[in-house]
Amino acid sequence: MNVQSIIPVFDPAGPYAGSITTLSWVLIAMAAGVFAIVLAALWIALFGSARLKARLGGPVLVWAGGIVFPVVVLTLLLVYGLSLTRNLTAPVPEGAMRVRITGEMWWWRVAYLDRQGRATMTDANELHIPTGQPVLLELESNDVIHSFWVPRLSGKLDMVPGRRNRLPIQADRPGVYAGQCAEYCGGPHALMGFVVVAHAPADFAAFMAARRAPRSxxxxxxxxxxxxxxxxxxxxxxxxxxxxxxxxxxxxxxxxxxxxxxxxxxxxxxxxxxxxxxxxxxxxxxxxxxxxxxxxxxxxxxxxxxxxxxx
The missing domain is CATH 2.60.40.420 (Cupredoxins -  blue copper proteins)
Known part of the structure; x- marks a missing residue:
């Protein structure tokens, strides 16, 4: 079975995905509330008494419901959303692990970087990280626009040719987290999956040491x-x-x-x-x-x- 076939978008495993999930639930609740109000207004318009219909179409309700309510609610939502997701744009701690991921047709090039931004180890389609620590991803593309998305660890961000975007991710517990290209890039786009494997810090250190050991x-x-x-x-x-x-x-x-x-x-x-x-x-x-x-x-x-x- 395709290991990317089931991606639990509402089950965050880190702080960056957590803030996005919280905002998503708020938006879903608001959408449900607006939908309920619209249904109630529709019922009044179809089956309500003449007095209720007159009030529904009156200027006070039109101004309040059509202008004041949306302006107030959307302003509050904007302020709340920016405050809630500010960790996505905040600088990661000095010395955080850095990895450059390059989108290709139709796979992912992975390069682990040192503090000077030089590749020390390369891989493909799979990223290994320690738990409990933010990791800074440098996202690029070698051909067309791709979009990197591991829903349980962070938001999604486009990979644009000629541009380097940065995305922080973090896993709070060990596990294997599925990802997917989220921007149509032609051909087998739907078969362009990715995996992030999160290890406990000691296990991650042992894993990296084994990777750097002399080849058999x-x-x-x-x-x-x-x-x-x-x-x-x-x-x-x-x-x-x-x-x-x-x-x-x-x-x-x-x-x-x-x-x-x-x-x-x-x-x-x-x-x-x-x-x-x-x-x-x-x-x-x-x-x-x-x-x-x-x-x-x-x-x-x-x-x-x-x-x-x-x-």
């Missing part, structure tokens, strides 16, 4: 390494510590440990990896990876084994 021999020189190069995969994909240094497609350095393939549409295991390499166009029509139908079952198995070792 199986990851560098597995039986499928030569086939990976000969098939042209290295022209589009990078695997750290090897000659594969392509930048057109997702970084595959840690693909074996990701939860999904194809930007959230397949569970990640050897079988789905074989299917994705062999015929990605049937799984995600229009994506920019060609189907490798010319490879034999044995070759596909060798490639999948090699990629599964990239932890």
């Amino acid at each position: 021999a199986a990851a560098r020189d597995g039986a499928g390494a030569a086939l990976f190069r000969q098939s042209g995969c290295a022209a589009c994909h990078r695997i750290a510590g090897t000659a594969a240094n392509g930048a057109a497609g997702p970084d595959l350095t840690h693909v074996g440990s990701r939860r999904s393939l194809g930007a959230g549409i397949l569970s990640n295991n050897k079988g789905t990896m074989i299917g994705w390499i062999g015929d990605s166009q049937s799984i995600k029509p229009g994506n920019r990876m060609p189907s490798y139908k010319m490879l034999s079952a044995q070759q596909l198995d060798r490639l999948a084994t090699y990629l599964d070792a990239q932890k």
